[in-house]
Amino acid sequence: MKQHIFPAILLTLCCLVLFNIIYPLAMYGVGLVIGPNHARGETVEAKGRTVGYALLGQSFTEDRYFWSRPSAVGYNAAGSAGSNKGPSNPDYLKTVQERIDTFLAHNPGIRASQIPSELVTASGSGLDPDLSPQAARVQVARIARARNIDAARVEQLIAAQTKGPLLGMFGPSTVNVLHLNLALDAL
Amino acid sequence: MSTELSGILAAFFITLAMAWPLGRYIARIYSGERTWTDPVLGPLERFFFRISRIDATSEMTWQEHMKAMLTINLVWLLATVFVLMNMAWLPLNPDGNPSMSADLAFNTAISFVVNCNLQHYSGESGLSYLGQIWLMFLHFVSAGTGMAAAAVLFNALRERQTSTLGNFYDYFLKSCTRILLPISIVTTLLLLAEGTPMTFAGKDTITTLQGDTVQVSRGPVAAFVAIKHVGTNGGGFFGANSAHPLENPTYFTSLVEMAAQFIIPLAMVFAFGFYLKRRRLGAMVLGVMTVGFLLLVIPNIIFEMNGNPAIGAMGIDQATGAMEGKEVRLGSGLSAYWSILTTVISTGSVGAMHDSTMPLSGMNELLAMMVNGFYGGCGVGLLNFFIYVIIAVFIAGLMVGRTPEFLGKKVEAREVKIAMLTTLLSPMLIMGGTALAAWTLGQHPDLPWLNNPGYHGFSEMLYEMTSANANNGSGFEGLGDNNPFWNISTGIVLLLGRFIPIIGPIAIAGLLAGKKYIPESPGTLKVDTLTFGIMIFSVIVILTALSYFPALALGPLAEFFSM
Structure with missing residues (x-):
């Protein structure tokens, strides 16, 4: 358990950046272009x-x-x-x-x-x-x-x-x- | 043929056709072969591993795999409880929604970490956008955890003797980046084009054509709904889940969302065949699963399209079927198909309210979760099915009087004991939990739990416990479940119902991998045959019927016969 705890925390931070920041912001950006009413709901x-x-x-x-x-x-x-x-x-x-x-x-x-x-x-x-x-x-x-x-x-x-x-x-x-x-x- | 039925057939066969190439791709990912995603994602993964100080090439035993898995899950659990209990003052909260109470945060954190997504809150009023996005992170990583466990199983069943079974972090991260992320992006784009919102603006207030003033809840929905399905998670952005027109605007998006949740469970079965180079075995597994699926889904489509007989008795035209809790754009047929799809594969997203489906439809939804191995969730479905296989191998071995073998490995007492205990856990949690709830309600009949009287009320409690144990997440949502009893009891069931059915099969697989490989001989039990497929199917039917018939008789069956 002890040798896994720091890798677990660090990998979690990396995944947070990818899945919680890059992915939603990229989708938000695409939505501004292709979504009806800029993806704010038509x-x-x-x-x-x-x-x-x-x-x-x-x-x-x-x-x-x-x-x-x-x-x-x-x-x-x-x-x-x-x-x-x-x-x-x-x-x-x-x-x-x-x-x-x-x-x-x-x-x-x-x-x-x-x-x-x-x-x-x-x-x-x-x-x-x-x-x-x-x-x-x-x-x-x-x-x-x-x-x-x-x-x-x-x-x-x-x-x-x-x-x-x-x-x-x-x-x-x-x-x-x-x-x-x-x-x-x-x- | 009616357009409703042709839509269902299209939903099934299009997904099946797409799952085949995806299965081949997944097998290549887990065996470390080159794929077209290497140039972009390879460097990113190596960068992540360097930051995290992980040597992704060092092989782990099955025990180390489980330690790594449990540790990282614990980190997610604690961080999630913190976020959910502090949403009120954290950023991205335009609607000013409150933080969660301790027991609700406990339940919700567990529920999303274990890929279940039982929701005792409504997204519109119970979460800030930060809370939603945090749960979206868990959509990815909880699915990745299940898939990594399946990859360990694949590795363990190869023809050789070994104690090491690949690297957990490698399997986990690649499941997220190479499989879940690309499919989610495609799904999001389709949803965006059809009108699903992706905005950080808060509620809008409008005056309707007739002059009423109403509010409209919005948010970063599209990205969330995509991974909610792709990872077989199922927790909705809004309270009404995929029945909500903003989560699921059209018939086309219904097909997209159903394909998104179905494709990885199907592809994992194909990947199993490709990875082990045993396509016949893969086909047998797929066949058994599909027969089980069809036996559950066909009656539901018939019941729901025929409509509620009690409303028919009032003289109403039943051409559109039983429409309580259903949306016109989906129709009763596709809603019924969805109700079984989402329960066999442990997604738990709903296109219609299960509480209002016909009594025997409700029973089939329960049965789908009780078996939990007809396709099953991302990765974990195959693990559950593997347990049934081990028991079938054992019984078949007893019948012919030989030491049972599976893929060249002797299945001995220890493995069978683990399989038995894993199988017995589900009825214990489901029936024990339901009994506890029914007893508590008997002591305090004034508790505001049930939305329906009589047998159906009992079904509401049975459904909640079954859904928690199966890590499904759908509900008979009439149940008043945001209170300490349900939050804590289902929280515990969720934890046990997730990790024991992962650890059990992985332990068996690890033990088998460590045994000497015995090449096939004329006396070997052939597992890739129709006969053995029937054997597995019988084992599933017998185990399920023996375990759950009494509870089903008290709930949906009694309701059916009293109508």
Whole structure:
């Protein structure tokens, strides 16, 4: 042990210089060049101000906007968390039922079987920026009514904002809720 | 085929294809052959060794290896406790986050030194940027430690009789500089391009489109997330780990992060075959591991994509699957794949919250950590698997009535005893720890530990102890674990669950290396065959089932049957 202690300390110092100073600073430098918004997190500008971060979801509760998914942290990105509710937890299932009831009350004419599960379940981060296209489409009638516009135009917006699978082959299709709502406001 | 399933297949096969050349490269590194990284990194390593007064060419016995390993780990542990308990006044703390309490610092320091990364804090509020970067240092060196131990195993299994097995510092530093660092740099670049932040600016405050004021936590994320995966560490920069959109912005980065965590464990198996010039043996090991992996991952993909039946009963459309705790951009399929990938290889980074997965998915995640040898973590996965091999050799030897042999070395009572004790340690720590926790909760039912009632609550405690013992680091995160009981108990489990499963196999390997080499004869037990592969697989299944069935019956199985 004694003959190893000084080499251990000195080698640790060398590794600290390489992995804690050179590596992160080099990556920081590259990020300034290749990262969106110089790797400070890409922001979205609209109406003359910053309205959000492109990758982070936000809360939408008004009928005239597409709603985001439920969130365990209220979309405040000072923190991040899922609900961590187990699938059989009775209190949790009651919460889900209340979300379904709320959604149906705000969206007359919609049946529960048209609501995709992500609209009534909280995401892992509490900051999920996306919906599936079906979760957006099921809200079209409400938005068209609230904004007094043609439902077909809202449908077109969803189609235009839908991001397909990676290379057309891998993964689910998604719609970014913030971009979708900005497009709505721009109509 | 759905695009979700094709994404999973792509994730698996692309990584497998990249692991082959990497395995060849790793074998060359550990055997000291020339590689294309020599001109740049060779002088740097020699410079480091000169400063550290280390003669990297002097060979060590297995005991000296372990002494060197434990000493340097102790240095890291003490330094980390100091940093974590003094973050508040040290530099790089733009958000003014506090220092850690003594018990949390104890747990966190151990957790990152042993490559586990169980986190009883959330990165947004629990660490300064200095604390984060310090943990990033441990991401590198703890992975390097495990890989160095695997290199000692490789060395010991060569066809010769020897007491010296290479130099620990040489294996360790080269693992960090030649393998972990280059892959991390590539991974960071891909993450940066997709929008992961790499900034030293503090929290931002914004007003959302609808008019709410929220804060946005940022930081030097990209470099951290890269090595967190490459070193199979798994501790997240943010509380939500890789479910967080800034840690893992897109489907593409999900594929990158999964490849990053999977590639070295796979490549180590290939390297094992190349290094020993026993490719058939390498293929057999890979085959057994892959069968185990598939048996765990396929059910999870089915369960999660089918959705939660209790929510289905409310009439909800289950086309997107069980989405509680999952992100839309990953989808339920890839999230399920990730949940097993991260538990078989001891990463513990999560793309979705395991606490909210279906009961039997949770069981498979537990089983993956209980076995801990289907691929396994950086380096240590092979060590765990080696223990299973020794037991299989022993049982096979008994069945045919011969002295068991492995690669030309007699496996005798001492080696088998060490293997047995190492194997028995895991159930003792997991079940003993869970029993202690359940008993404590029984005495004090008002303790705010569990986020879910009934069987699932029991699973939360079982998962935490299993994750600590397997050095995995994922969690059923509903568990309220930042308190002295969990910080101290899992801290102890972490230490034992890390170092004994390294020392045990290295001791066996060292003992075997010291024995006379017996050339193969017609009576030798052939270990690179399908028959022996089935033998190993049976040993793993029997040991795991016998050890853990009762605990699994109380937790996930009971929950499944009650739903």
